[in-house]
Amino acid sequence: MMNVNQTYTSIEQVRDQLQSAPLKSDQRGTDTPSFGNIFQEKANELKFSKHASQRLETRNINISEEVRERLQDATSQAREKGMKESLVLVDNLAFIVNVKSNTVVTAVNDTSHAVFTNIDGAIIN
Numbered sequence: 001m002m003n004v005n006q007t008y009t010s011i012e013q014v015r016d017q018l019q020s021a022p023l024k025s026d027q028r029g030t031d032t033p034s035f036g037n038i039f040q041e042k043a044n045e046l047k048f049s050k051h052a053s054q055r056l057e058t059r060n061i062n063i064s065e066e067v068r069e070r071l072q073d074a075t076s077q078a079r080e081k082g083m084k085e086s087l088v089l090v091d092n093l094a095f096i097v098n099v100k101s102n103t104v105v106t107a108v109n110d111t112s113h114a115v116f117t118n119i120d121g122a123i124i125n
Contacts, residue, residue: 046104083099
């Protein structure tokens, strides 16, 4: 199975990975994954900006797979409601998410005196 979390530096690496991936059926009954399916899977994947990644590191915030899934779900909910910049609260963590680009732009683990600006909605998940 193709590793969707792998970073590729060239189209040749993507082609090589696809050619070596095991074949599986998609909706059309073919034996190879369609470009559209692969593209959609990558496009829906939640990303972390450089700033957010630095905040996670400096604030010693570890994101479990469960928290990542809940954050992704909340981002989908925000998109359905038409939000653009959303505050997402997951347990004791707060994230600002650019919904259109599916990107976490910052993360906070101490919200006791936090002020959040330039958001158009909040999701508590």
